[in-house]
Amino acid sequence: MNKKNSRREFVKTTAIAGLGLSAFGTMGASGILQSCKSIGKTSSGPLQVGLSQQALPYDFAALEPVIDSMTMEIHYGKHAAAYAKNYKEAYEAEVKETQNTLQILSTVSVYSSKMRNNCGGHYNHELFWKCMQPASENNQPSAKMTKLLTEAFGTMEAFKTEFENAAKTRFGSGWAWLVLDEQKKLKIGSTPNQDNPLMDVSAFKGTPLLGLDVWEHAYYLKYQNKRPEYVSGFWKIVNWGFVEKLHDSYTAK
Numbered sequence: 001m002n003k004k005n006s007r008r009e010f011v012k013t014t015a016i017a018g019l020g021l022s023a024f025g026t027m028g029a030s031g032i033l034q035s036c037k038s039i040g041k042t043s044s045g046p047l048q049v050g051l052s053q054q055a056l057p058y059d060f061a062a063l064e065p066v067i068d069s070m071t072m073e074i075h076y077g078k079h080a081a082a083y084a085k086n087y088k089e090a091y092e093a094e095v096k097e098t099q100n101t102l103q104i105l106s107t108v109s110v111y112s113s114k115m116r117n118n119c120g121g122h123y124n125h126e127l128f129w130k131c132m133q134p135a136s137e138n139n140q141p142s143a144k145m146t147k148l149l150t151e152a153f154g155t156m157e158a159f160k161t162e163f164e165n166a167a168k169t170r171f172g173s174g175w176a177w178l179v180l181d182e183q184k185k186l187k188i189g190s191t192p193n194q195d196n197p198l199m200d201v202s203a204f205k206g207t208p209l210l211g212l213d214v215w216e217h218a219y220y221l222k223y224q225n226k227r228p229e230y231v232s233g234f235w236k237i238v239n240w241g242f243v244e245k246l247h248d249s250y251t252a253k
């Protein structure tokens, strides 16, 4: 095994061991070990975003009929793969000392537009895949999550309407979000392009619990210009269990 492959295998093994590492640069094994403690403190709980894509937790066809198989294959295999590749390139070119993905997002204004677009794109998609699960007509959040959403937005219908409006009215390409703000309150908003609410440059700030990709590449093959139909279908595939785990990890004392 050459040096490069050896390092890659170490990184893979370490990540699988669940040490909560979020990103690695061009450092050796000792650098990785040294950084474990500091990176672990900013671990994002159930969501670990490193420098490469994690495997999809379901088949390309699993989200049909809401999202068709070909869209998922191209979206995950081409678009999101490119964000991961370009994020890694930007990381290796620009990051001088070890930073995890959350640290880069929170200081993204000091980096290039390549970093902003691709670190954002990679984080957003890694979250997005986990926010979804195979379709169910009766897909609902737990009683606890329903209570939290109802307290924040009045009713579940009001929550869904506000989220759908954020997704439908985001001009051009972007994302709709359910986030926790600094006071741990649930908020809804949207961001353009591959920005997200963790970025220091974002006008809408928070910690994402649920994200919906409203770039045309996410829905155009099936829905063409009918973004609202894609958005309203999203509720059938939301992985509320994952959203709740994220919520719990960010609100734990």
Ligand SMILES: [Fe+2]
Binding pocket: 075, 079, 125, 213, 215, 217, 218
């Ligand atoms: Fe996308």
